[in-house]
Amino acid sequence: MANKNKFSTRCVHEGEIKDTMYQGIVSPLFMSTTYPWFGGDSEKKPYPRYFNTPNQEFLSKKIASLENGEKALIFTSGMAAISTSIMSNVKTGDHIIFQNDLYGGTRNFIQTEFDKFGIQYSFTGGLNPEDFSAQIKKNTVGIYIETPSNPLLKIVDLKSVSSIAKQNNLWTMIDNTFASPVNQNPIDHGIDIVIHSATKYLGGHSDISAGAVISTKEKIENILNSAKNFGGNLSDYTVWLLERSMKTLLVRVKQQTENAKILAKMLDDHKNISKVYYPGLQSHPSHSIAKEQMNDFGAMMSFDLNENIDVYTFLKSLKIIKPGMSLAGVETTVNFPMKTSHGLMTQQERDIQGIGDKLIRLSAGIESHEDLYEDLVQAINSSIK
Ligand SMILES: *Cc1c(COP(=O)(O)O)cnc(C)c1O
Numbered sequence: 001m002a003n004k005n006k007f008s009t010r011c012v013h014e015g016e017i018k019d020t021m022y023q024g025i026v027s028p029l030f031m032s033t034t035y036p037w038f039g040g041d042s043e044k045k046p047y048p049r050y051f052n053t054p055n056q057e058f059l060s061k062k063i064a065s066l067e068n069g070e071k072a073l074i075f076t077s078g079m080a081a082i083s084t085s086i087m088s089n090v091k092t093g094d095h096i097i098f099q100n101d102l103y104g105g106t107r108n109f110i111q112t113e114f115d116k117f118g119i120q121y122s123f124t125g126g127l128n129p130e131d132f133s134a135q136i137k138k139n140t141v142g143i144y145i146e147t148p149s150n151p152l153l154k155i156v157d158l159k160s161v162s163s164i165a166k167q168n169n170l171w172t173m174i175d176n177t178f179a180s181p182v183n184q185n186p187i188d189h190g191i192d193i194v195i196h197s198a199t200k201y202l203g204g205h206s207d208i209s210a211g212a213v214i215s216t217k218e219k220i221e222n223i224l225n226s227a228k229n230f231g232g233n234l235s236d237y238t239v240w241l242l243e244r245s246m247k248t249l250l251v252r253v254k255q256q257t258e259n260a261k262i263l264a265k266m267l268d269d270h271k272n273i274s275k276v277y278y279p280g281l282q283s284h285p286s287h288s289i290a291k292e293q294m295n296d297f298g299a300m301m302s303f304d305l306n307e308n309i310d311v312y313t314f315l316k317s318l319k320i321i322k323p324g325m326s327l328a329g330v331e332t333t334v335n336f337p338m339k340t341s342h343g344l345m346t347q348q349e350r351d352i353q354g355i356g357d358k359l360i361r362l363s364a365g366i367e368s369h370e371d372l373y374e375d376l377v378q379a380i381n382s383s384i385k
Contacts, residue, residue: 007066007182007250008250008251010062010065010066011062011066011246011247011248011249011250012247014061014062014065014066015058015059015060015061015062015063015065015243016058016062016243017054017055017058026244027055027058027240027243029055029236029237029240030053030054030055030236031236031237032046032053033047033048033053034047035047048233048235048236049228049231049233050228050233051073051074051224051227051228051233053236053239054236055236055239055240055243056074056233056234056236056239058243059074059239059240059242059243059246060072060073060074060212062243062246063181063196063202063212063214063246064214066181066246066249067176067181067185067186067187067194067214068185068187068188069187069194069214069215069216070215070216070217070220071214071215071216071217071220071221072212072213072214072215072220073212073213073220073223073224073227074198074210074211074212074233074234074239074242075210075211075212075213075227075232075233075234076209076210076211076232076233076234076235077197077199077209077210077211077232078103078105078175078177078195078196078197078198078199078200078210078211079105079106079109079197079211080211080230080232081195081196081197081211081212081213081232082105082106082109082175082195082211083109083113083230083232084213084223084226084227084230084232085173085193085195085213085223086109086144086173087226087230088222088223088225088226088227089141089142089171089173089193089222089223090119090141090142091119092117092118092119093118093119093120093139094119094120094139094140094141095119095120095121095122095137095139095140095141096119096120096121096140096141096142096143096144097121097122097124097132097135097136097140097142097143097144097170098110098121098122098123098124098144099123099124099127099144099145099146099147099149099156100123100124100125100126100127100352100353101127101146101149101150101152101154101353102123102144102146102149102150102175103146103150103175103177103197103341104150104341104342104343104344104345106146106175107345108344120137120139122135127147127149127154127155127156128157129157129160129161129164132161132164133164136164136168136170140168140170141170141171142165142170142171142172142173143161143164143165143170143171143172143173144172144173144174144175145158145161145172145173145174145175145191146174146175146177146178147174147178147179147184148178148179148279148290148298148300149178150178150300150337150341150361151277151302151335151337151341151342151355151359151361152277152302152353152354152355152359153178153277153278153279153284153298153300153301153302154286155279155284155286155289155290155293157286157289157293158174158186158189158190158191158293159189159190159293161191162189162190162191162192163190165192166190171192171193171219172190172191172192172193173191173192173193173194173195174186174191174193174194174195175195175196175197176194176195176196177195177196177197177200177201177328178200178298178300179294179298180196180200180201180202180249180253180298180328181196181202181249182201182249182250182253182254182257182295182296183253183257183294183295183296183297183298184293184294184295184298185295187214187215189293192215192216192219193213193214193215193219193223194213194214194215195211195212195213195214196211196212196213196214197210197211198210198211198212198242199211199326199328200326200327200328201249201252201253201328202242202245202246202249203242203245203328204245204248204249204252204253204328204329204330205245205329205330206324206326206328206329206330206331207241208238208241208242208245209238210234210238210239210242211232211234252330252366253299254296255366256299256328256330256363256364256365256366257296257297257298257299257364258369259299259332259364259365259366259367259369259372260278260280260297260298260299260300260301260362260364261278261280261297262369262373263301263362263364263369263372263373263376264276264278264280264281264301265281266373267301267303267373267376268281268283270377270380271306272305272306272308272309272380272384273303273304273305273306273380274304274305274306274307274358275303275304276301276302276303277301277302277303278297278301278302279294279297279298280296280297280298299328299363299364300327300328300361300362300363300364301361301362301364302337302359302360302361302362303359303360303362304356304358304359304360305358305360305380306358307358308384308385309358309380309383309384309385310383310384310385311336311357311358311360311383313382313383314360314379314380314382314383315334315336315379317378317379317382317383318334318375318376318379319375319378319379320332320367320371320372320375321333321334321362321372321375321376321379322334323335323336325340325341327361327363328363329363329365330365330366331365331367332362332363332364332365332367332372333362333363333365334360334361334362334363335360335361335362335363336359336360336361337355337359337361338350338355338356338357338359341361342355
C-alpha cells in the first residue's frame with residue numbers, strides 16, 4: 001500500500017495504534033503474551049515470538065515505510081536481525097560474498113559460526129563492483145554489504161552491486177545502520193534486504209537494544225520462518241519505547257548530520273589532524289557515489305590524529321564528548337577502533353583495511369557544533385607529546 005505522507009509525517013504517525021478506549025494520542029502498550037484462540041485454523045494467533053503482537057506489528061509498519069519496503073520484523077538486537085536474516089537465506093554448501101569492511105560483530109559471527117554449518121564465504125579484496133564479481137562461484141547465493149562502512153566510511157556502489165547480483169540470481173543484503181533510513185534507502189537502489197541495528201539511530205538515545213530487517217512480503221515471510229525458531233523477538237515494552245524514539249528520528253539525524261558536515265570540514269583544516277574520513281568531503285575517494293546514492297552524508301566520521309598526539313590523553317581530556325563503545329545517540333561520542341570495535345582483528349587485518357593506531361571514530365550528536373569543536377581542540381592541545 002503506497003503511502004502518500006512525507007518522511008517526517010511517517011516518522012511520527014505511521015503505524016501508530018489508535019487508543020479507542022480513551023483517545024490518548026500515543027499508542028497504547030499491549031503487554032499480553034496470550035490472546036484468545038478457539039481452535040480455528042484461520043484465527044490469528046498473536047504471540048511475542050511469532051513477531052505479531054499488536055505493538056510489534058504496528059511499529060514494523062513504520063519501519064518498513066521509512067525504508068520503502070513492504071514489511072519489517074523487529075529483533076532484540078542488531079546481531080539477532082543480522083544472524084537470523086543470513087541463516088534463513090543460506091544452507092550447507094552455499095557460498096556468500098561479504099564486503100571486506102564489516103561491523104566487527106558480523107565478521108565474528110561469520111568466522112565463528114559458518115564452518116560449523118558448512119557454509120562457505122569470501123571477503124572481497126576491495127570495494128569496487130569488480131571486487132564483488134570476482135568472488136562469484138557456482139554455489140554463491142548472496143552478497144552482503146555495509147555502506148558507509150565502519151570505521152573508515154568507505155562507500156560501496158549500491159546500483160552496481162545490486163545489478164551484479166540480479167544478473168547472477170543472488171540476493172543482496174545491506175547493513176544500513178550507519179546511514180539510517182534518513183540518509184540512505186537501499187531498496188530504492190535495488191538492494192533486497194535492509195538491516196538495522198536499531199540500538200543506534202532508530203533508538204537514538206543510547207538506551208535501547210533492538211534490530212530490524214526490511215524487505216518484500218515474500219522475503220520477510222521467509223526470514224520470519226527462521227526467526228520463530230531462533231526467538232530473537234523484542235519485548236513489547238521496548239518496542240513501545242522504540243516507537244517513541246523513532247518519532248524524532250528525522251529531526252535528530254538531520255541535526256547530527258549537519259553537525260558532522262561542519263565538524264568534518266573544520267577537523268580537515270586542523271593542523272594536528274592528518275586525515276578525515278567522511279563521505280561528504282570532496283576529498284573522499286567515493287564522494288560522487290555517496291552523493292548519488294545517499295540522501296545526505298550521515299553523522300559518522302573518523303580521523304587520524306597526528307603522530308605527536310597521545311591518543312589516551314586525548315580521550316581523557318574531552319569534557320563534553322564522551323569516549324564510548326557505541327554510537328548514534330544524541331550525545332557526541334568517540335571511539336578508538338584499534339582497541340574496541342576492531343580489537344579482535346590482527347594487526348595485519350587492520351593494516352589491510354587502513355585502521356591505524358591514531359584513528360578516532362566520531363559519532364556526531366545534537367549539541368552545538370561550536371562547543372563540540374572547541375572540546376576537540378582543547379583535548380588535542382592537552383595531548384601534544
Ligand atoms: C552496532 C552495530 C551492529 C550490531 O548491533 P547490536 O544492536 O549491537 O546487536 C551491527 N552493525 C553495525 C553497523 C553496528 O554499528
